[in-house]
Amino acid sequence: MTQAANVWxxxxxxKEGAVKVIEDRRHFEVGLDATYFKDEDITVKVIDNQMEIMLEHEQRTSRFGVVKRTINRCYRLPEGVDPRTVRHHLYNNVLYIRGDKRWY
Structure with missing residues (x-):
């Protein structure tokens, strides 16, 4: 598998805030830090070749005060990815997103 030049x-x-998107001729995948969020806080929508990632948790009280976190980002899918195959799952505070490329 090779790393694409695509960086989100x-x-x-x-510190750097950049994530490399891994892709080959069959699929792409990316792992995004989702610390502070649970599976039910995450929504991933794909329309055509655009993907919207939304993470939001309700207001919580912590020892530091009241906290509410929201992340909303849109990314273009890598070339050739079939939008119908994009799936995501949360594991060990990392949001994994993967999609298969179309076969021509």
Missing amino acids: QWPLQG
Whole structure:
């Protein structure tokens, strides 16, 4: 598998804030830091070749005060990805998104 030149900016992704999208001729995948969010806080929508990722949790009280977090980002799917195949899952605070490429 090769790394594509495609890089997404992601606010929770450490100091540099950049995430490399991994793709080959069959699929793409990306892992985004989703610390602070649960599966029910996450929505991923795909329309044509655009993907919208929304993470939002309700207002919570912590020892630091009241916290509400919201992330909303849109990205263009890598070339050739079939939008109907895009799936996501949360594992160990990482939101994994994957999609298969069309076969010609």
